Amino acid sequence: MQETDTHVAIHVEDLVVGFGRHIVIDHLSLDVRRGEILGLVGASGGGKSVLMRTVIGLIERQSGKIEVMGSDIGLTPGRRTRDAAAKWGVLFQQGALFSSLTALQNVEFPLRENATLSDELMTEIANAKLEMVGLAPEDGVKFPSELSGGMTKRVALARALALDPAIVFLDEPTSGLDPIAAGDFDTLIKTLQKTLGLTVFMVTHDLASLNTVCDRVAALADGKIVTIGPMSELLRSEHPWVKAYFHGKRSLMLQPKAI
Ligand SMILES: Nc1ncnc2c1ncn2[C@@H]1O[C@H](COP(=O)(O)OP(=O)(O)OP(=O)(O)O)[C@@H](O)[C@H]1O
Numbered sequence: 001m002q003e004t005d006t007h008v009a010i011h012v013e014d015l016v017v018g019f020g021r022h023i024v025i026d027h028l029s030l031d032v033r034r035g036e037i038l039g040l041v042g043a044s045g046g047g048k049s050v051l052m053r054t055v056i057g058l059i060e061r062q063s064g065k066i067e068v069m070g071s072d073i074g075l076t077p078g079r080r081t082r083d084a085a086a087k088w089g090v091l092f093q094q095g096a097l098f099s100s101l102t103a104l105q106n107v108e109f110p111l112r113e114n115a116t117l118s119d120e121l122m123t124e125i126a127n128a129k130l131e132m133v134g135l136a137p138e139d140g141v142k143f144p145s146e147l148s149g150g151m152t153k154r155v156a157l158a159r160a161l162a163l164d165p166a167i168v169f170l171d172e173p174t175s176g177l178d179p180i181a182a183g184d185f186d187t188l189i190k191t192l193q194k195t196l197g198l199t200v201f202m203v204t205h206d207l208a209s210l211n212t213v214c215d216r217v218a219a220l221a222d223g224k225i226v227t228i229g230p231m232s233e234l235l236r237s238e239h240p241w242v243k244a245y246f247h248g249k250r251s252l253m254l255q256p257k258a259i
Contacts, residue, residue, distance in 0.1 A: 026223030089160030
């Protein structure tokens with residue numbers, strides 16, 4: 001069933017993406033609701049990052065429609081307008097911070113690129129974003145090489161939030177973190193969703209994240225979304241890949257919702 005436009009943050013319809021003759025996304029349709037945390041799962045190499053990168057305009061699609069907050073995202077990648085850039089923020093795998101810039105300068109970067117603000121105001125906003133993700137002002141002067149994995153993810157999240165986006169895209173946000181740091185990061189994402197009304201599109205393999213923070217989970221297999229719904233629904237899915245994913249040995253990690 002198609003949702004009404006006002007409730008949809010991201011609308012993907014009949015999307016096809018491939019590299020040469022290798023089709024990765026094959027007539028995929030998906031609606032992400034405004035204000036929800038949607039988790040995307042799928043096999044390694046199954047196309048989760050390709051889907052995310054196509055939605056944000058970094059990869060060219062062969063066909064299909066993509067709308068973000070009601071605006072059509074054109075076919076040509078790399079031509080994001082100032083308006084489009086402000087609609088979303090992205091946390092890439094490994095954080096992707098600029099190594100020659102301090103944490104604070106990394107957060108200021110999108111402000112410099114997309115807004116005409118005084119240096120003082122930019123610093124003030126960037127410090128507020130660092131505080132929002134639980135970092136102290138003294139962390140702002142550190143370079144990426146001086147940050148722990150968890151701090152790197154937080155700085156990357158602060159940078160993703162710099163332009164007050166409506167949507168954040170998170171590519172495996174808890175990968176490489178110990179379970180406590182991963183749990184803290186999950187709580188932070190849930191808190192930001194609630195307080196800022198953010199829509200979160202999260203690619204993850206982290207079963208604990210899926211179970212504790214995601215409102216709905218979408219499973220990508222054979223280039224399509226084969227099941228979408230709350231975790232309870234995914235656990236009942238009869239799709240062979242979804243069954244294998246959620247009822248394998250690792251499913252022991254699944255606990256009742258804690259947040
Ligand atoms: N720029 C590219 N050029 C050619 N092939 C690509 C490119 N980017 C991705 N692919 C291919 O697309 C497929 C899907 O890759 P993708 O990175 O989306 O997988 P994934 O589901 O995110 O995997 P993982 O969970 O391991 O990160 C893979 O076969 C990959 O080799």
